[in-house]
Structure formats: C-alpha cells, structure tokens
Amino acid sequence: MGTPGTPIRVLAVDDHSLMRAGIAAVISRAPDMVIVGEAADGAEACEQFRILRPDVTLMDLQMPRMNGIEAIQIIRQQFPDALIIVLTTYKTDAQAMRALRAGAQGFLLKNMLRKDLVDLVRNVVDGRRVINPEVAAEIADHSTEDPLTEREIEVLALVAEGNSNREVGVLLSIGDETVKGHMRNISAKLGARDRTHAVAIAIRRGIIEP
CATH class of the missing domain: 1.10.10.10 (Winged helix-like DNA-binding domain superfamily/Winged helix DNA-binding domain)
Incomplete structure (x- = not known):
C-alpha cells in the first residue's frame, strides 16, 4: 500500500460534485495516490467500498439517504480494517466523537483540505489517528462534561x-x-x-x- 508501484487508492464521498472534484484535484497532485471512485451519499459509499476496496475513504458527514456516520458504521462492521477520514465543514465535538466511535481514523475540516489532506491520508495509512487541531480543541473543551443521554x-x-x-x-x-x-x-x-x-x-x- 502506497509504495511507488502501488499508489494509495482513495474513495471520495460527498454529496456535492464540486467538492468531489476538489478532492480529486488535490489527490491527483500526489504522486503516491489515486482516486479510484466517488460516491454522492452514504448508501452509495457502502456499495462502492464493497466493489472497490479502497485503501482510504474520504467521508462527508451531512448527506442525503444515508449520512456519513451510518456509512462508517456499516463499512467498519463489514470491513474492520477500513481506513476512513471524515471531511466536514463543521468543527463540532459531538459529530467528531460519533465519527471516531464509529471507526473513523481521521477528521479534517474542509477549509484545510488543500493544505493538509495529502499528509493526513499518508499518516492514516501509516497507522496514525489524526484529528484537525480545531476539532481536537472542541473535543477537549467538552471532555469533562456529562454527555446527554x-x-x-x-x-x-x-x-x-x-x-x-x-x-x-x-x-x-x-x-x-x-x-x-x-x-x-x-x-x-x-x-x-x-x-x-x-x-x-x-x-x-x-x-x-x-
């Protein structure tokens, strides 16, 4: 995975085609990565994952039909070793925690996509869990609170x-x-x-x- 002869295979999941195109543009500039598929919602993401078996899936959270959290849960139940990075507009601690509990290994704000995406993918492939600093700060701010039931x-x-x-x-x-x-x-x-x-x-x- 990720060696010169076998680039990191990436599946991009987002309900906005322009965002998927932006992700593809960023990934295409990395010599060790390639976009192997796209999906516009969580249900399609699960289907494409089964067919393509990507090395890394970039997952939006807010999508029609099936949201990203549900898709992560389904994919990880069927493929426990799946590597999934959440890409989101919102730096919300509750969403981040749900995504991490569902099995996501990374969490990146979309406004940092061009700057940090490629390095984050490489880090996750290398076995590290990576969370955007702003999201991590939100989680830390509320870590001692009693959560809602x-x-x-x-x-x-x-x-x-x-x-x-x-x-x-x-x-x-x-x-x-x-x-x-x-x-x-x-x-x-x-x-x-x-x-x-x-x-x-x-x-x-x-x-x-x-």
Whole structure:
C-alpha cells in the first residue's frame, strides 16, 4: 500500500460534485495516490467500498439517504480494517466523537483540505489517528462534561422541531413532568439559559441536526 508501484487508492464521498472534484484535484497532485471512485451519499459509499476496496475513504458527514456516520458504521462492521477520514465543514465535538466511535481514523475540516489532506491520508495509512487541531480543541473543551443521554437527545431534537412539552411527551409516550425533567437536565449539562438556548448550543456542537 502506497509504495511507488502501488499508489494509495482513495474513495471520495460527498454529496456535492464540486467538492468531489476538489478532492480529486488535490489527490491527483500526489504522486503516491489515486482516486479510484466517488460516491454522492452514504448508501452509495457502502456499495462502492464493497466493489472497490479502497485503501482510504474520504467521508462527508451531512448527506442525503444515508449520512456519513451510518456509512462508517456499516463499512467498519463489514470491513474492520477500513481506513476512513471524515471531511466536514463543521468543527463540532459531538459529530467528531460519533465519527471516531464509529471507526473513523481521521477528521479534517474542509477549509484545510488543500493544505493538509495529502499528509493526513499518508499518516492514516501509516497507522496514525489524526484529528484537525480545531476539532481536537472542541473535543477537549467538552471532555469533562456529562454527555446527554440518548433520551435527552431525542427530547431536545423534538423540541428543536417546535414541539411543546406536552407534544414531546405524546410522541415519546412519557409524561409532561418527565419531559420537563429532561429539559432541566439538558439545560444544566449544556449550560443553557432556556430551551431555545439549549437547542442553539446542541445544533452548534452537532449534538442534534438543524
């Protein structure tokens, strides 16, 4: 892998064709790498990975049909040695942690693509896990916090959609007081002033999607 006779084979996954073209342009300038395929969403990424078996997959997170986190989980379940680097616009700690737990070995902001992508690919192939410094700083800033539970995330996501406590309770088959208790816990964990502030913080950090 990556020797002069066998370049590092890269699969580019992003729902924007211009981004895929940009990735291909960066990779094409590296003498030891080659783009072997592209995919526009997570489901297509899984299919292309099975067919192509690339050395490294560059994975966007926000995509239609299937997002990048789900695709990473599926690929790594079937191919535990798969090397996957997340490319994203957002330096959100929650998204980064989900991607790393799913099995990603690298995390790079798209605005650093031209500068750092080639070196990051080489480092991951050499067995190192690499996280963009800005993303690493976000993770460190929140590393000692008590994370939201799955139920709290469900409640907050429904609140973000504009549902009242009563409506959230009906949708989750729990009582109004239970919803209020969840919201108190959420606000305390996120350091939020109120439910609107809690939703804003959760979206900014990637805990829930906008």
